[in-house]
Amino acid sequence: MAKSEGELLPGTFDMLILKTLSLGPMHGWGVSERIERLSGGVFSIQQGAVYPALQRLLRRGWVTAGWQVTENRRRARIYRLTATGRRRLGAETAWWDRARLGVGRVLRAPIQER
Amino acid sequence: MSWVHGLRDRLRTLFHPGERDEELAEEIRFHLESEAARLTRNGHDQATARARALERFGNTAHVMQATREERGPSTSGAPMHDLRWALRALSKQPGFTALALITLALGIGATTTAFTVLNTVLLRPLPYRDPVRLVLMREKTATGAIRPVSFPNFTDWREKTRSFSGVASEMFVWSQTVTAGAEPLRATVMGVSSGFFSVLGVQPLKGREFTAEENRLGGPRAVMVSWNFWKTEMHGRAELGDIRFGDEKIPVVGVAPESFRFIDDADLYYPHERMPGTCRSCHNYLVIARLGSGATLESARAEMSTLSRNLVRTYGTDTEAADVEMIPLRDFLVGDYHVMLLIVFGAAGMVLLVACTNLVSAQLARGLARARELAVRAALGASRGRLARQLFLESGLLSLGGAVLGATVAFLLTRGVRFFGAGLVPRLEELRMDRSVLLFTALAGVGTALLIGVYPALTLAAGSPGRLLRGSRGSRVTVRASVWRLLVGFEVAMAIVLLVGSALLIRTLHNILSADTGFQARGVVTAALAPGDSLDLPRFERLRAELGALPGAGGAAFTNVLPLRWGDGSGPVRRPGDPLDRNWPAMAGFRLVSPDYFTVLRQPVIRGRAFTSADGAGAPLVAIVTPGIAEKLWPGENPLGKQIATNYLFDQWLTVVGVVSEASSWAMPRGGQNEIFTPLAQHSRKIEGRIVAVIRSNGNPADLMPSVRARLRSLLPEVPAKLGTLEERIARSAADRRFAMLALSLFAAIALVLAGIGIYGTMAYTVATRTHEIGVRMALGATPHGVRMRILGDAAGMAFGGIAGGIGAGLFVTRYLQSTLYGVSHVDAIAYLSGAGALLLAALLGAYIPARRSSRVDPMLVIRAE
Numbered sequence: 018m019a020k021s022e023g024e025l026l027p028g029t030f031d032m033l034i035l036k037t038l039s040l041g042p043m044h045g046w047g048v049s050e051r052i053e054r055l056s057g058g059v060f061s062i063q064q065g066a067v068y069p070a071l072q073r074l075l076r077r078g079w080v081t082a083g084w085q086v087t088e089n090r091r092r093a094r095i096y097r098l099t100a101t102g103r104r105r106l107g108a109e110t111a112w113w114d115r116a117r118l119g120v121g122r123v124l125r126a127p128i129q130e131r
Numbered sequence: 132m133s134w135v136h137g138l139r140d141r142l143r144t145l146f147h148p149g150e151r152d153e154e155l156a157e158e159i160r161f162h163l164e165s166e167a168a169r170l171t172r173n174g175h176d177q178a179t180a181r182a183r184a185l186e187r188f189g190n191t192a193h194v195m196q197a198t199r200e201e202r203g204p205s206t207s208g209a210p211m212h213d214l215r216w217a218l219r220a221l222s223k224q225p226g227f228t229a230l231a232l233i234t235l236a237l238g239i240g241a242t243t244t245a246f247t248v249l250n251t252v253l254l255r256p257l258p259y260r261d262p263v264r265l266v267l268m269r270e271k272t273a274t275g276a277i278r279p280v281s282f283p284n285f286t287d288w289r290e291k292t293r294s295f296s297g298v299a300s301e302m303f304v305w306s307q308t309v310t311a312g313a314e315p316l317r318a319t320v321m322g323v324s325s326g327f328f329s330v331l332g333v334q335p336l337k338g339r340e341f342t343a344e345e346n347r348l349g350g351p352r353a354v355m356v357s358w359n360f361w362k363t364e365m366h367g368r369a370e371l372g373d374i375r376f377g378d379e380k381i382p383v384v385g386v387a388p389e390s391f392r393f394i395d396d397a398d399l400y401y402p403h404e405r406m407p408g409t410c411r412s413c414h415n416y417l418v419i420a421r422l423g424s425g426a427t428l429e430s431a432r433a434e435m436s437t438l439s440r441n442l443v444r445t446y447g448t449d450t451e452a453a454d455v456e457m458i459p460l461r462d463f464l465v466g467d468y469h470v471m472l473l474i475v476f477g478a479a480g481m482v483l484l485v486a487c488t489n490l491v492s493a494q495l496a497r498g499l500a501r502a503r504e505l506a507v508r509a510a511l512g513a514s515r516g517r518l519a520r521q522l523f524l525e526s527g528l529l530s531l532g533g534a535v536l537g538a539t540v541a542f543l544l545t546r547g548v549r550f551f552g553a554g555l556v557p558r559l560e561e562l563r564m565d566r567s568v569l570l571f572t573a574l575a576g577v578g579t580a581l582l583i584g585v586y587p588a589l590t591l592a593a594g595s596p597g598r599l600l601r602g603s604r605g606s607r608v609t610v611r612a613s614v615w616r617l618l619v620g621f622e623v624a625m626a627i628v629l630l631v632g633s634a635l636l637i638r639t640l641h642n643i644l645s646a647d648t649g650f651q652a653r654g655v656v657t658a659a660l661a662p663g664d665s666l667d668l669p670r671f672e673r674l675r676a677e678l679g680a681l682p683g684a685g686g687a688a689f690t691n692v693l694p695l696r697w698g699d700g701s702g703p704v705r706r707p708g709d710p711l712d713r714n715w716p717a718m719a720g721f722r723l724v725s726p727d728y729f730t731v732l733r734q735p736v737i738r739g740r741a742f743t744s745a746d747g748a749g750a751p752l753v754a755i756v757t758p759g760i761a762e763k764l765w766p767g768e769n770p771l772g773k774q775i776a777t778n779y780l781f782d783q784w785l786t787v788v789g790v791v792s793e794a795s796s797w798a799m800p801r802g803g804q805n806e807i808f809t810p811l812a813q814h815s816r817k818i819e820g821r822i823v824a825v826i827r828s829n830g831n832p833a834d835l836m837p838s839v840r841a842r843l844r845s846l847l848p849e850v851p852a853k854l855g856t857l858e859e860r861i862a863r864s865a866a867d868r869r870f871a872m873l874a875l876s877l878f879a880a881i882a883l884v885l886a887g888i889g890i891y892g893t894m895a896y897t898v899a900t901r902t903h904e905i906g907v908r909m910a911l912g913a914t915p916h917g918v919r920m921r922i923l924g925d926a927a928g929m930a931f932g933g934i935a936g937g938i939g940a941g942l943f944v945t946r947y948l949q950s951t952l953y954g955v956s957h958v959d960a961i962a963y964l965s966g967a968g969a970l971l972l973a974a975l976l977g978a979y980i981p982a983r984r985s986s987r988v989d990p991m992l993v994i995r996a997e
Binding site for chain 1: 154155159201
């Protein structure tokens with residue numbers, strides 16, 4: 018998946034999915050479409066990559082999945098964030114904020130010639 | 132709880148891996164359709180929308196694979212999948228699977244049965260309270276001989292020891308006519324001292340045991356009954372009432388519990404201490420005692436030795452107990468059987484090993500035949516570990532099935548052993564499969580799985596898929612010829628050891644049965660009669676004449692005690708002038724016989740004469756003695772005409788008129804087993820309610836039995852009779868050996884068949900893999916006969932290796948049999964040669980079919996197939 022995730026930082030994709038699902042339960046297509054839309058097309062991810070990632074989150078117990086019938090009478094697999102998943106998202110967001118700050122500080126540090 | 136969802140998810144994967152893939156496919160389909168629909172809405176035409184959706188999705192196969200991998204290592208290992216694969220592999224070859232299951236069921240079944248017997252007889256505690264504290268004591272004479280205890284010594288032991296919390300004694304059983312209901316019947320009576328039941332820690336089911344008062348000369352009368360007697364003869368009535376012994380009514384004071392048994396079965400228990408005391412050198416009792424707190428076997432032994440020395444100081448030669456032999460009660464009850472049982476258990480274990488070996492080679496051969504299938508799986512990404520796991524699972528399944536079937540086989544065999552073995556081995560009536568037996572079976576199953584599974588799984592999974600798939604001959608996974616040789620050799624060697632063991636025991640039994648007994652037991656029918664306390668002599672004389680004249684019979688006689696029963700009616704003999712109460716010069720069994728007794732038994736009269744019909748009531752009292760008595764009483768003198776008395780006939784002096792050869796048996800070699808014979812007609816009051824007719828048969832004694840029974844029924848309808856043969860009695864004295872012999876013979880036969888099958892399998896596999904070579908040979912001019920002989924030669928070579936190993940192992944292992952053998956050495960050439968011969972024959976039989984198949988190889992077909 019690292020391949021399909023392209024330029025995405027390792028580990029961040031799972032975080033994005035958790036964030037997306039925190040907005041409400043949805044199916045795999047919805048997740049991929051929402052990420053694309055919310056990120057404003059910053060990431061060039063292949064949509065299929067959400068499925069292994071969702072499976073990984075399922076295994077860790079951060080999301081659950083179940084079959085439901087959609088408005089247009091189609092069977093779709095709906096993913097839902099669990100309480101553990103929500104806590105995890107909180108932790109990841111906090112970590113991300115700290116990491117972003119740290120990385121930003123380093124990158125913006127003035128370049129001094131010796 | 133999120134982990135519950137995760138678990139449920141995994142379980143679902145475990146049981147329905149295919150379903151998960153279908154769901155994923157459906158999910159992807161839904162995704163693509165949704166995306167295409169969105170693109171259509173955005174203005175793309177349908178075809179472009181679908182293409183774009185696919186493009187944006189990425190490689191579906193990759194996604195599916197990646198998702199599958201994310202299901203985690205434990206789920207991707209899919210044990211259920213492996214299990215199904217193994218089940219399928221087994222069900223594809225039902226013949227092999229059935230044979231393997233039967234082999235294992237026999238091996239595990241035999242081992243479990245042997246363990247059940249071992250467990251019951253040796254390992255399970257005796258059915259008494261805290262049985263490890265119970266000991267059995269007998270007298271040890273100055274020469275080291277072990278004798279039962281005399282009554283005065285027993286009471287001295289009981290009074291003067293401190294090591295025990297209780298001491299009691301048991302008198303040997305006797306049979307007596309009693310009346311509990313309407314009809315008189317013969318009952319087996321066991322004499323027990325006071326405290327007998329409480330020392331054993333057994334509570335009577337009803338009532339109580341004897342009081343000390345009841346166990347005293349002249350005290351109140353009392354008797355106890357067995358549970359069986361109470362149920363059948365007293366119909367389980369609550370009011371115990373009384374039992375008539377002759378003219379006397381004796382109140383029943385208690386009922387023993389259902390399971391209670393001590394050495395012999397008994398119907399009634401009688402307080403033996405109320406009988407008149409006997410001499411200090413008369414040996415009639417077994418003493419049991421319970422070690423007190425703080426006492427050990429050693430400390431109690433030391434106390435008893437000191438006590439014995441004191442008693443010898445007080446009573447001199449009156450007491451023969453120079454020391455006391457004290458052993459745990461368990462050792463006495465189980466006796467020498469533990470050697471036999473361990474032998475049988477070891478033999479069963481060897482059968483299981485042979486069965487396992489057979490399956491190892493079968494698994495190897497089968498695996499090699501499936502080499503291509505395994506290679507394909509390896510090429511498709513199954514790891515070696517996974518392949519090995521799957522192969523091992525097959526063996527595991529076979530072992531599981533084998534263990535379950537084996538437990539069933541053992542259940543049936545155990546019933547058979549309990550039925551046929553009752554009386555051959557002590558405690559078999561307690562035989563049952565308990566939790567430890569089931570645990571043993573489970574362990575045997577696990578052990579079997581490891582034995583048959585590990586090596587084939589590792590070997591077969593180690594093949595290189597690349598070389599295999601290229602399919603060139605000679606590049607397969609190979610199992611070196613030495614491995615096959617080793618496996619077959621091991622089986623053959625085990626089978627040889629078992630065959631030699633059973634041959635040695637068969638020869639032992641044969642020697643025991645044909646050992647010189649001083650009389651000819653073969654062909655003698657015995658009929659034990661219980662005529663009550665008085666004997667109507669003319670009627671019995673008529674019976675004797677008629678029995679002896681039956682067609683196929685060559686004479687009949689009576690005795691009160693059959694030969695080879697020295698314990699019965701044994702007491703001191705003396706010469707005129709010998710003191711009455713001490714210093715007995717010799718002990719002898721006292722026998723009452725009719726005139727033709729020695730003729731019927733073919734027991735030669737060495738000096739003087741046999742009894743005649745003239746030796747009747749009113750005629751001078753006469754006796755015939757064995758040589759041992761003559762030598763002890765009148766060394767170097769002519770015994771004929773000498774006077775002799777026994778304590779069975781006080782103050783009656785008998786004149787010795789003959790010397791008869793001594794009866795002996797394999798277990799009691801000649802010398803010292805003395806008997807004194809007197810005419811039945813002169814002492815018919817002394818038969819004590821029992822008499823045995825012995826009838827010489829001219830042919831097979833079994834053929835004579837029905838007419839003997841018919842004649843007894845017509846002449847003595849009111850007298851109970853029990854028929855048998857003398858030979859049977861001798862055989863019963865070797866019952867433990869017979870038990871081991873039967874078990875070993877059965878196991879040896881199974882091992883022989885398994886070894887034959889093993890050789891068949893190996894040779895069949897060899898021929899199959901060498902078809903090409905054989906074809907080329909035949910194309911180059913080898914004859915079918917030559918090819919056949921070559922294969923048979925190979926098989927014989929394999930067998931010879933095993934035979935050599937087996938003979939070596941046999942020489943080592945059968946040393947442990949030595950103590951059970953009689954008249955044959957454990958290095959017996961006949962046993963070894965017959966074992967080796969049987970194995971060689973089995974090997975050639977096993978190799979014959981593959982050899983014939985090899986000679987039918989068509990060289991043209993083989994070469995074209997290249």
